[in-house]
Amino acid sequence: MPACTGTMKMSPLVLWFHKLGSPPYFYRLAGRFLPWLYAIALVTGAVGLYGGLVVAPADYQQGDSFRMIYVHVPCAWMSLFVYAFMAANSFVALVWRIKLSETLAMASAPVGAAFTFITLVSGSLWGKPMWGTWWTWDARLTSELVLLFLYLGVIGLYHAIEDARQAARAAAFLALIGVVNLPIVHYSVVWWNTLHQGQTVSLMGQSKMSSSMLWPLLTMAFATHVYFFASLLARSRAALLALESGKEWVRGIAQTQEAHAHG
Amino acid sequence: MAEFLHMGGYGAYVWAAYTVFVVVLFADALMPLWQRRNTLREIDARLRRESNRKSTP
Numbered sequence: 001m002p003a004c005t006g007t008m009k010m011s012p013l014v015l016w017f018h019k020l021g022s023p024p025y026f027y028r029l030a031g032r033f034l035p036w037l038y039a040i041a042l043v044t045g046a047v048g049l050y051g052g053l054v055v056a057p058a059d060y061q062q063g064d065s066f067r068m069i070y071v072h073v074p075c076a077w078m079s080l081f082v083y084a085f086m087a088a089n090s091f092v093a094l095v096w097r098i099k100l101s102e103t104l105a106m107a108s109a110p111v112g113a114a115f116t117f118i119t120l121v122s123g124s125l126w127g128k129p130m131w132g133t134w135w136t137w138d139a140r141l142t143s144e145l146v147l148l149f150l151y152l153g154v155i156g157l158y159h160a161i162e163d164a165r166q167a168a169r170a171a172a173f174l175a176l177i178g179v180v181n182l183p184i185v186h187y188s189v190v191w192w193n194t195l196h197q198g199q200t201v202s203l204m205g206q207s208k209m210s211s212s213m214l215w216p217l218l219t220m221a222f223a224t225h226v227y228f229f230a231s232l233l234a235r236s237r238a239a240l241l242a243l244e245s246g247k248e249w250v251r252g253i254a255q256t257q258e259a260h261a262h263g
Numbered sequence: 264m265a266e267f268l269h270m271g272g273y274g275a276y277v278w279a280a281y282t283v284f285v286v287v288l289f290a291d292a293l294m295p296l297w298q299r300r301n302t303l304r305e306i307d308a309r310l311r312r313e314s315n316r317k318s319t320p
Contacts (some may be wrong), residue, residue: 118288126276234299256304
């Protein structure tokens with residue numbers, strides 16, 4: 001029996017992946033991770049913000065206004081990272097039709113939009129004192145605004161279609177098309193001569209920043225990543241309950257929860 | 264303290280940026296809690312309706 005031997009040969013990792021794809025297992029596992037993720041994000045976020053506001057010295061050119069970097073840049077990184085994550089899950093959802101990937105893709109859109117929104121607002125607040133304007137149609141700013149519209153488009157399309165799984169696939173398709181915008185956002189400061197400055201921190205090679213200014217930024221980058229996964233898991237859990245509302249495991253949760261709520 | 268809040272004249276911009284960051288992410292953290300509670304409430308209400316219908320023919 002070839003099918004049987006196939007199962008036998010499955011490695012523990014593959015088996016675990018299959019198990020993870022099952023909504024009740026994912027729901028329980030995510031529930032166990034969530035408090036820790038929130039706690040880690042909160043503590044490292046508080047340390048990072050303290051470092052940025054208090055410990056880091058004022059910039060010799062921009063004075064204290066440069067402290068906006070500690071919210072602006074981590075959120076800008078997350079706006080791209082979350083989109084890439086959403087697109088990767090959309091790809092898996094469209095090709096292999098895995099329900100959990102649909103859920104993860106759709107659950108990352110709102111938090112991605114939140115990070116993009118913060119990036120645009122904090123950038124605007126930084127632009128006013130440094131460039132003398134709240135907004136300019138510069139390549140970096142415009143492509144980041146397009147990124148926000150892409151997120152909103154994905155969210156909107158997902159909520160516009162009645163059938164949740166069909167909606168997720170349509171929105172996943174839109175998310176995949178929008179990937180074109182990611183390199184444009186990233187390289188906009190290189191390809192065009194823009195008002196927005198080039199990158200200060202680089203993954204490979206030397207960062208153009210002193211360590212006392214750099215560590216709060218990296219701490220914030222870590223905190224926002226952890227927060228993203230917390231938000232993602234929390235939203236996925238809520239979405240899975242709604243998607244599987246007819247299933248036995250969800251009924252059990254609803255009854256015990258509401259029994260507690262009613263006293 | 265006043266000097267710290269003043270941020271070398273950039274206080275309004277710096278604090279506004281940090282406030283937006285905290286408020287938006289806080290709202291984002293609340294949304295799934297609210298969504299989850301609503302879903303569970305709806306399911307529980309539906310189950311109650313179904314069991315009522317069964318017990319009173």
